[in-house]
Amino acid sequence: MVTQERGADTASAILDVAERLVQQRGFNGFSYADVARELGITKAALHYHFPGKAELGERLVRRYGERFAEALRAIDDGPATAADRLAAYCEVYRRVLLEGRMCLCGMLAADYDTLAEPMRAAVVGFFEQNEAWVAGLLEGGRTDGSLVVTTPALDAARTVIAALEGAMLVARPFETAAVFDAVVGRLLADFVPGAA
Amino acid sequence: MVTQERGADTASAILDVAERLVQQRGFNGFSYADVARELGITKAALHYHFPGKAELGERLVRRYGERFAEALRAIDDGPATAADRLAAYCEVYRRVLLEGRMCLCGMLAADYDTLAEPMRAAVVGFFEQNEAWVAGLLEGGRTDGSLVVTTPALDAARTVIAALEGAMLVARPFETAAVFDAVVGRLLADFVPGAA
């Protein structure tokens, strides 16, 4: 039944390539042709799996959010202290940066004005999910005494996410992780007692 | 000698419109046609003033940097304490956000991989200028005692800029300044003794 050797996971191969292109070039900086060329298939094959760019984009964000949620669960089951879990959270972002990428949803936040409604909603959902998780982490740290959180947990969570997204963004023109590391070092020093 | 009523400042009118479009939609999210339509001129007229999109973009960044430098000088001549000057610096970003815009160079940092070299250099120059100014401000605050700066001034300056750019970025999908305000409130509380 199979004519081309790839099978049912062509869709995820497409998502992999498109994801990287969006993270590097932005949603308006890549095309179906770019993805097709890289996979050795035609644009028409792409339209079979994803009817349009907006639908592809929406699936991209939802998959990214699911993978991010998995990473957060892995952190929940990992480091014992809230301080260590916060450091692990920062490390997730750092790994993305080292691959030469921006956070997918950070990039799409920049492109936000040009996105169709379903994609917008998915981007908002990603940030809400992250805010809630980080806020819970900070609450936990306040309780077990491993973190110093002086403001409402949700406000503090937004600060953490904004700092990480901003650090990734500003690190891009400098083409080094040094800027990112300086920001994260300060961020952790602010929340972790004795880390200054 | 003048056939159309506008005169020599058509160029700056073009820059005004293009600047806003880039700040809202990104460099790959606007076209010569968009700018021409809004000004009631043709694309050909645009090409007369700016041979290509890359040249327009470069002029855009340089003008933005000059205006930003003016704003920084105004702050230097304004508030007496370093703490107040830091707050004034944050307020510059806040005003941009309230206009529904992203920082021009923050947006271009996202688009960075797709930019031609001259534009990239201009974007890097903008961030270097800002880092240096903020670092000087923080040094001054450490000296006069109005700011608490525990890390190297340049690292701390990068934290400030990353937090502001990140706060603007993340505020976009939420379509409110509340996220931005939460971040800036925390930022100031970190540097200004007694502000927590």
Place this chain on the structure above:
DNA sequence: GTCTATAACGAGATAGAC
């Protein structure tokens, strides 16, 4: 300094064969 007209290309998208 701005226009009309058009070139040259790439984008997203579709029809229909295999």
Place this chain on the structure above:
DNA sequence: GTCTATCTCGTTATAGAC
């Protein structure tokens, strides 16, 4: 599930008239 072929549109850009 992927192809070829094609469509339509928007993009950047240029030539030459006014």
